[in-house]
Amino acid sequence: MAVRSSTLVAGLTAAAVATVGFLAYQASANVPPGLAASEAATPAAARKAPRDRAHPAALPGNSGTGRRVVYSLDDDRVWLVGMAGNVERTFHVTPGRVDPPPGRYAVTSRSGRVTGTDGTPVEHVVRFATVDDVVIGFSAAVKSFVPAPDATVRTGGIRQTRPDGDAMWDFATIGQRVVVIR
Numbered sequence: 001m002a003v004r005s006s007t008l009v010a011g012l013t014a015a016a017v018a019t020v021g022f023l024a025y026q027a028s029a030n031v032p033p034g035l036a037a038s039e040a041a042t043p044a045a046a047r048k049a050p051r052d053r054a055h056p057a058a059l060p061g062n063s064g065t066g067r068r069v070v071y072s073l074d075d076d077r078v079w080l081v082g083m084a085g086n087v088e089r090t091f092h093v094t095p096g097r098v099d100p101p102p103g104r105y106a107v108t109s110r111s112g113r114v115t116g117t118d119g120t121p122v123e124h125v126v127r128f129a130t131v132d133d134v135v136i137g138f139s140a141a142v143k144s145f146v147p148a149p150d151a152t153v154r155t156g157g158i159r160q161t162r163p164d165g166d167a168m169w170d171f172a173t174i175g176q177r178v179v180v181i182r
Contacts, residue, residue: 056075057077057090058087059079059081059085059087059090060072060181062181063079063081063179063181064081064104064177064179065085066081066083066085066177067081067082067083067176067177068081068176068177068178068179069081069107069138069168069171069172069176069177069178069179070178070179070181071093071100071158071178071179071180071181072181072182073095073099073102073180073181073182074181074182076092076093076094076095077090077091077092077093078090078091078092078093078138078158078160078164078168080167080168080171080172088167088171089164089167089171091160091161091164091167093138093158093159093160093164094158094159094160095158095159096117096134096136096154096155096156096157096158096159097151097153097154097155097156098131098132098134098136098154098155098156099131099136100128100129100131100136100156100180101131101180102180102181102182103179103180104177104178104179104180105128105129105177105178105179105180106128106175106176106177106178107126107127107128107172107173107174107175107176107178108127108128108174109127109137109174110124110125110126110127110169110172110173110174111125111127112124112125113142116139116141116155116157117134117135117153117154117155117156117157118150118153118155118157120141120142120143120157121141121142121143122139122140122141122142122157122159123139123140123142123162123165124138124139124140124165124166124168124169125137125138125139125157126138126139126168126169126172128178129156129178129180130156131156132154134154134155134156135156136156136158137156137157137158138157138158138159138160138165138168138172139157139158139159139160139165140159140160140161140162140164140165140166140168141159141162142162144162
């Protein structure tokens with residue numbers, strides 16, 4: 001009985017996939033103790049990025065490369081970084097009640113003007129993450145005076161001034177990288 005070449009190729013492919021899967025399982029089962037929890041295994045964005053204490057507004061190290069938005073959870077600061085790594089603008093923000101985990105994201109949607117989760121009219125909304133059904137994004141309150149947010153409402157709006165919101169809106173289009181650091 002003759003074996004068709006397509007049957008032979010399918011069989012060899014299945015055997016190769018099974019072998020690679022088995023070897024990956026063996027490798028993961030034999031990781032030396034402590035290696036998985038070491039700093040070397042931790043993504044760079046999850047670690048505290050080095051700061052220049054003499055220049056607190058300077059872009060932190062380990063915040064990525066290329067054109068991106070960098071958002072520091074610990075410093076409540078944003079940097080808009082150009083292609084060559086130059087800081088085009090940096091500013092303080094007021095975070096919502098829910099923070100995104102450190103990591104790399106992309107702008108997923110934008111809205112010119114909406115009402116925020118807290119009932120505040122906002123503009124230039126740039127969304128990039130969702131945490132437990134709370135949408136996370138940058139926005140600017142339309143009115144300059146905004147009452148203190150209700151502590152019982154889980155909000156993901158990261159508020160910025162209107163001029164900073166204008167700059168974010170121009171910079172962070174759909175797909176733009178957002179790097180969240182500690």
